[in-house]
Amino acid sequence: MPTQPHQHDRRSQLSAFLRSRRERLTPDEVGLPRTGRRRTPGLRREELALLAGISATWYTYLEQGREIRASEQVLNAIAAVLRLDGHERAHLLRLAGHASAAEVEGREPLTTEAVAVPLLLQPHPAYIIGGNYDVLGYNQAADELFPKLITEADRSGNLARWVFLEPVAREVVLDWEPEARGLLARLRTLAARHCDDPRYTRLIEELHEGSPQVRDWWPRYEVQARHSGRKRLRHPHHGAIDYAYTAFHLAEQPEQTLVVYFDSQELPGRA
Structure with missing residues (x-):
């Protein structure tokens, strides 16, 4: 029986995130002396609470996922001790129920104008994805570069499902493991904002059932924001290409993202 994903309520995710x-962290990293043999890795709860200036019992309740409300001030103190970066700190605040107004607004459908954008960007591969990596719009170049991404007329293509469950993805994505781990970290980040959304829970369950890598990596609790960068992909006609890709968040719906790929050799400034 495959390992089941963590429960998708915020308290259990908050517990797992804090514990991970x-x-x-080690005592040395935060300036604490090592005292005695440790049964578990990292800081003890009591040590973290001391450094954050809060009650050890209260912190234990928070990490255990009990129904307590943490203020932003306390969460920021914990984040500082844990040495969270800006993205991880924001993730912690969201899990603790301090979401921004933009995150609690209802989703809106993709506009006709937005759907047309990838088509206008041909011959550069371009697609629009939702927060759960459903493919909402794409052009012919993207369909060619990512074979079998869109396979069923009655079901949206999904980039995460393609990367982990479609064998051809490992032939196309040349640095498959780091790329796949990064995608899973970004999916976890977005799923934390939609704990009760079946689009996310069904996808995560499907990935756990079909991918041993997801079952191995998910408990590590890596989080990451969507970003631009470079990616090595194998084009069906031109072979391995170093692509530069740029992600644009749509103004109407920040979780809907336009992604455009360019051959890095064709960018201005390249010899």
Whole structure:
């Protein structure tokens, strides 16, 4: 029986996130002396609470996922001790119920104008994805570069499903493991904003059932924001290409993202 994903309520995710980050720190890193043999890796809860200036019992309740409300001030103190970066800090605040107004607004459908954008960007591969990596719009170049991404007329293509469950993805994505781990970290980040949304829970369950890598990596609790960068992909006609890709968040719906790929050799400034 495949390992089941963590429950998708915020308290259980908050518990897992705090524990994973606490276990990554050592006493040496935060200036504490080592005392005695440790049964578990990382800082003890009592040590973290001391450094954050809060009650050890209260912190234990928070990490256990009990129904307590943490203020932003306390969460920021914990984030500082855990040495979270800006993105991880924002993730912690969201899990603790401090979401921004933009995150609690209802989703809106993709506009006709937005759907047309990838078509206008031909011959550069371009697609629009939702927060759960459903493909909402794409052009012919993207369909060619990512074979079998869109396979069923009655079901949206999904980039995460393609990367982990479609065998051809490992032939196309030349640095498959780091790319796949980064995608899973970004999916986890977005799923935390939609704990009760079946689009996310069904996708994560499907990935757990079909991918041993997801079952292995998910408990590590890596989080990451969507970003631009470079990616090595194998084009069906031109072979391995170093692509530069840029992600644009749509003004109407920040979780809907336009992604455009360019051959890095064709960018201005390249010899």
